[in-house]
Amino acid sequence: MITKMKKLTFLIYHKEYEQFLEQIRGLGVVHIVEKQCGEMDDRLQRFMQKRALYKNTLNAMNNLAGKDLSATVRTGVSADEVVSAYEDLQSHIQELGQKLPQLDKDIAQMQVWGDFDWTAVRKLRDAGWYVQFYSCTEKEYDEAWESDYNAVRIQEQGGHIYFVTVTPGPLEGLDMEPLRLPSASLSELLARKADTELQIEQAQADLKAFCQANCKTLEHGNLLLQGDIDLLKVKLNSEHMADGAVVLLEGWIPVDNEPEVKQLLDNSGVYYEIRNATKEDNAPIKLRNNAFARMYEVLTKMYGMPDYAEFDPTPILAPFFSLFFAFCMGDAGYGVVLIILGFILKKKLSKSLSGMMNLVITLGVFTTVIGTILGTCFGVSLFDLELPEFIKQFMIVGKIGETTYDKQMLLALIIGVVHISIAMTVKAIGETVRYGFKESLSSWGWLLLVVGGVCVGSLSFFEVISEHVSTWAFIIIGGVSAIGIYLLNNLHRNVLVNIGAGIWDTYNMATGLMGDILSYIRLYALGLAGGMLGGVFNQLAFMVNDAAGPALGWLFCGLILVFGHTLNIAMSCLSAFVHPLRLTFVEYFKNSGYNGKGEEYAPFTTVENK
Known part of the structure; x- marks a missing residue:
């Protein structure tokens, strides 16, 4: 509320x-x-x-x-000092990282020449002998250079020949420029690279420790x-x-x-x-709910806070979202896993996140109960097991009579009808509270037509009322509803305009409601898909068990079961969160007239300096 x-x-x-x-x-x-x-x-x-x-x-x-x-x-450390120190550490890591590309380039250049000592080259030059480094293609290389300039081939690579010349003075007869090599040897360059990588690793460790200490x-x-x-x-x-x-x-x-x-x-x-505060005021919204509904306020805030004149959707959202989630999971065993996981993470996570684990535990309880009713546990059909009949009588499995329709599909549609009926009731009551009864006659007319028609049809289907009574009930409900829908939908307009608007609303409601109700089949489809996939993993695991023998068989069987059901739980949880959220945000909020444009209560407060 x-x-x-x-x-x-x-x-x-x-x-x-x-x-x-x-x-x-x-x-x-x-x-x-x-x-x-x-x-x-x-x-x-x-x-x-x-x-x-x-x-x-x-x-x-x-x-x-x-x-x-x-x-x-x-204490005694400001946020500016933390930011400055963090930036300095990052700059140091970037500076070290910028050295690696040049070192890699120098190493690649020196690898063709091997590891030699530049000191010996300089001593030869002091003695009057010049050692120079060259590279040319195989076609350009002249064998005469070996006798004329004491050319020595060092390596042939990629169609190029790398060679050095040893002459008593600077070489002038060769029509090519000598190569400019790094002043360090290959081993020195490799050592520098290894040292730089160690410095980067240490700097990153220092940065991580700094972040842990100063976050x-x-x-x-x-x-x-x-x-x-x-x-x-x-x-x-x-x-x-x-x-x-x-x-x-x-x-x-x-x-x-x-x-x-x-x-x-x-x-x-x-x-x-x-x-x-009045209904017209744009007052900030502070939600106040019981412990159960409070866990679901985060979902309401994801869509938007209600206006001050609207109803808080959380008390209705909470049980239906839990039901939808459990229906989409559709497996009692997966519910038990969620309960255990919730209790484990609640002890390990921070206080702000541990509260979310209460929601996980609650959804796990709903999943366990609904999964048992739907007759599935870790992909195994509970109805096919040798369980007492008083337990099986509560399970909703199988087909409807002699038809090909599943009972669970019918249950999903019934849940959809109830959910949308509640949404239309909330809309009619909300418009009455905000604008008055006269301004909400159209909503009351649609509510009477849809909800009244569903109730009368259900009573007639179960033969609670006779066919004659149901016929007159439909006529009365249709007549009274038509007055509100076609004649009194807006008391400030001409009757002919109201009739035209009512016809347009009829088209939108007929197509919209049918699509909305059919959307709830996703509850049945997702639960069925998860159960079938769990069953497939079970069959695959025990097939491998039979084929691999008693020793390795049970090992591979266990691995397949753990991996398969873990994957199935992860995918089922994702779909069981997204699709119930869609049914709430689209089907329910649309039919309940919920806008979610309110401003959340944010008091002007201070932060104590610790």
Whole structure:
């Protein structure tokens, strides 16, 4: 549900404004209304740029630090110092990395000549003998050079001949330029490369250790900077009146926090007004649900927060999403795996992430129960096992009578009809609350036609009512619904226009509802696909067991079962999350009229310096 809000209006003397903001900020419950009464100043722009730098650096540091983030906030170390030190370490690694390409080039150039001592070459030159290095193609090479210039072939490679000449003076008769080789020998170059690689490895280790030790410090600095940004934004959102002598500020508070806010305002002597939020107000949204529904608020926020005049969809989203997830998984054994995995990760993950494991455990419980009802456990049909009949009677398996339709497919369609019926009920009630009963007659007409028709059809199908009664019930429901749909859908328009609009709505509803209901077949299809794939892995594993013999057979059988079902669980979890989310965001939200354009409650607060 949505927490009720109160609208606050403050009038503060400009000299007391800074002190008042600190008091409100310390209270940490007031959501400031953003009006953007002033342009973004240079200081705020610098803060915004610095925040972007902090965020980018923090993301990079978290990636390098890995899972080891046990270090706490370091006292006496600022976020700017952390960023500067991180950039220095990165620059050092880049400088070392830039040396490797040149070293590789020099090594490749020297490898054709082998490892020789440049000192000996220089001694020969001091003695008057010049050793020069050349390269030419095989066609260009002249055998006479060996006698004329003491040419010595060193290596033939890729159609080229590499040779040296030893002459009593600088060689002048050869019509080609000597090669310019690196001044270090091959062994020296290889040693330099190995040393550089070790330095890079050590620098990367130092960088990782630095990130692990300073991530929390930068994260805290980012929070402090965000607090400064929030404070500057509040100042920009303040309206100066009476030639700047008085400052007007507006905000919102939850009704539960009204006493403490009143106490603070009364003690400060600030003039203020408090009133209840109305449906027309764009009040911020603070969700308040029980422990079960609270786990699913993250899904509501993924789509968008409700408007203040709308209903919180989370209490309805929670059970149906769990049901959809379990139906798509469709395997009791996989549910048990999710429960075990949730408990294990809950102990190992951080406190913020361990809360998500409660959702995993809950979905695992739903999957275990629904999987048992659907009669599948690790790809094995429970209905075919020798189980007591009182257990099998709760399983929904097999065909419907003498038809070729599966009971599980019918169950998926029934769930879809119920889900959409609830969505239409929520829409009719929501429009009545927001706009009044007269303005929502069309929604009530469609609700009566669809839900009433489904109820009467179900009662007639199970022979609870006679055919004569059901016929008259359909006539009455259709007649009453037609009045709301075709004649009274908008009391401010001409009747003929209403009839035309009603016909258009009829076309959209007829095609839309049929497609929406058929979308729920995906629940049956995904559950069936997962169960069949699990069964295939079982058959493959035991076929290998029979073929490989008793010793290796059980080994390969176990490996195939573990790998196969792990892969199947991973794929099933992905589809079991995405498709129920689609059924909620598309089919349910569309038919319930949910917009999700509300603003989340974000109180103006401070971060304690640790």
